[in-house]
């Protein structure tokens with residue numbers, strides 16, 4: 212499988228970006244138009260998508276809103292059908308929509324847990340299934356899942372979010388193994404901290420945080436390379452990979468506990 216036959220371009224069809232109303236998805240959608248892609252943009256916020264469409268028009272870029280909740284399985288089928296009727300084949304799908312709901316395992320909030328799984332994991336699968344079906348028939352396509360470095364290993368408050376992101380990394384690996392022989396390329400995107408609305412309410416240190424535009428540049432650059440993983444910023448992701456992959460797990464867990472102040476006894480509220 213050479214780079215040439217697995218590489219998609221705007222000549223192959225349109226790009227679909229989920230979670231495009233704000234943050235990383237919005238910046239990626241705009242960046243893709245600069246690369247010549249027509250972009251189908253999905254999120255629940257119709258107004259946010261309209262503003263995005265207008266912003267793209269200023270630069271002669273084409274972004275068409277396809278409003279929807281990715282956790283709605285039937286609707287995602289319909290959205291994929293509508294995109295292909297309007298813009299042609301989806302050649303590139305960037306499944307980025309996701310939510311971060313912090314949970315404490317001492318008092319596990321099952322509503323937040325279920326919502327995280329419904330959106331981040333099941334919602335992504337609901338977008339994937341109709342896209343894979345079509346790409347499989349055409350024997351060509353590129354699917355990129357937005358996970359997170361949180362998916363590398365356990366971190367405080369991430370028992371729900373991190374579990375869904377680890378699952379996405381695993382799912383993408385399965386896809387790349389199974390779908391590559393059918394001409395479908397899979398990539399996984401693992402960002403560190405990115406300055407987006409999702410980060411605003413979170414009150415903890417965010418080392419090496421990058422802007423959404425920097426994230427979008429890294430993502431689009433990565434899509435054009437022939438690598439499975441797009442992880443950034445490099446200094447942060449390399450440290451995380453090292454402590455996750457090369458330290459014995461007990462040392463990793465002690466280190467994270469100390470670094471995040473979880474080594475002190477705290478009575479439950």
Ligand SMILES: NC(=O)c1ccc[n+]([C@@H]2O[C@H](COP(=O)([O-])OP(=O)(O)OC[C@H]3O[C@@H](n4cnc5c(N)ncnc54)[C@H](OP(=O)(O)O)[C@@H]3O)[C@@H](O)[C@H]2O)c1
Nearest residue numbers: 230232233234235254255256280281309359404405407409
């Ligand atoms: N920011 C970071 O530091 C960071 C780091 C690593 C990974 N990530 C991942 O990057 C992705 C984007 O995050 P972000 O930081 O850009 O967050 P964000 O600004 O909050 O954007 C999230 C996007 O997902 C959409 N979304 C949420 N739930 C949805 C649903 N049920 N159906 C359809 N769309 C939905 C939101 O739109 P609506 O609300 O309009 O639906 C929004 O467009 C997420 O998967 C996140 O986990 C972020």
